[in-house]
Amino acid sequence: MRIPIDVIATFNTLGKIKPNYIRLEDEEHQLRTFRVEQVEYTKEEKWAGIPVMVFLCDIITGGLKKQITLFYYREQHKWMIDRGEKSWMWEENLV
Template sequence: MPAFGIGTNTQRTDAGKIRGKQLDIACYCWFTSHAKPTPNLIKFMDENGEIQTVREIRVNSMEKKNYSGIPSMEYVCQIVVNEICHNVKLIFFMQECKWVMNFL
């Protein structure tokens, strides 16, 4: 047993709740041979009720997280919508097989 309890609480930390504007999205992704999904295309409904298709996705980073105890993969990305670049987080909830987009 390590001294002073070091190494006794090594389970994954919780990232809390997702903050900011969140949209449900459809995502076309590539799964690597190690079961890591990589988003290639997304579709979402904008404020005007129109379906937007985004093919320009630049993934800057990816991190495994737990939001309120739910395992997920978070991608910090830049996307281009109507010729405007946006910084977003694409979050994949593994248990539900559900994608959401969170504007930064």
């Protein structure tokens, strides 16, 4: 299951998207922000005919580099993350 998240992203002159920061709500309803250190790859897919951009990104949490996968639903202009990836982010907040 995927959950919506806030993302700050930049767009270059060709329209290429680069996520820079992600923000999610933890179990205590506090907003946590993480900086995207690097985008390992980006690919475009269609799931049941719905265009989705997939970003494999590196973030730092708890002093360790972690990889997360972000999903951008272009037609809805929504960013999502898998619920399971959210759980380990609270080890230590970045930013």
